[in-house]
Amino acid sequence: MQPATAAPPTRSGEPLAVEVTDLRRSYGDFEAVRGISFEVRPGEVFALLGVNGAGKTSALEVLEGLATPGGGTVRVFGADPVRDRAAVRARMGMLLQSSGLPGDLTVAETVRTWAGTLSAPRDVDEAIAQVGLTGRADVRVRSLSGGERRRLDLALAVLGRPEVVVLDEPTTGLDPESRRQVWRLVQDMVDGGTAVVLTTHHLEEAEELADRVAILKAGRIVLSGTQEEIAETQPAVVRFTLDAGTPEPPVPAAVQVVSAGPRHEWHTRALQPVLAELLAWAAEHGVVLRYLQATAASLEQAFLAVAEGRVGDAA
């Protein structure tokens, strides 16, 4: 487990795109964000994960300048998103969980109107094409499907060529193809040097996009680091089923037996040698390991461990 979420110092001297230090936010007596810290550099994707109510949106709203922190600081390229709102807004694109676009305008009119408020917008047709809405350009917003509307929101979020983009659940409601289209768009922006902070309930989205991840629970960061660092906090899993009457394999020292049958489940931090030992035993004794599965530790396992209180509940 990583105690802090400092960005790796890969490009010395480069300003931090986002710097959040000991951020707190309360609603009345209830503290929804309880002292979180993280940094994001240009060209990096940082994902905030957590179950419903963990505090992700509450934290992002401070970053977006929509709420003031109850404690701690937030800086975007060194500026305060609330005090220096105009300066931060010029460099930031945001995709909120829900948007309130006028339903009467068409897609093209909406993008054109939005472009008119920006100093250096992308080409309107290109922006519409990038989110796959070219064929829907003349359709009124109110007639769009939920997924199409989400893609329009995204087109607007990145229309001003932002250096920092905050995406609150960018692909919720999208079909798999549209989701991939959004991932490509995000990846293109990142390749161009944009810093991205995103929340998502789709772990495969974080796996696809995020350089670093923080898993929140009840307003605190419980695990953070690269995906590999987070996954390594969890054991690998081996599962197999033995036919009745088959001898039991010896349990290697590095194994914790979670289930001893009929479906065996072993947890281990030494997957390769444990698997090698098991397979050698099976070959030697002519035993079939039915439905054999070996799963390396994953971000998903770590997420579930946090959600289910197996990690970090003492915090």
Ligand SMILES: Nc1ncnc2c1ncn2[C@@H]1O[C@H](COP(=O)(O)OP(=O)(O)OP(=O)(O)O)[C@@H](O)[C@H]1O
């Ligand atoms: N306006 C509000 N007034 C009171 N409590 C609120 C308010 N907004 C959020 N909360 C509470 O703060 C906590 C964090 O909410 P938040 O929306 O930040 O979580 P989240 O991680 O973004 O959840 P989700 O994944 O469901 O979007 C929750 O317990 C929520 O009920």
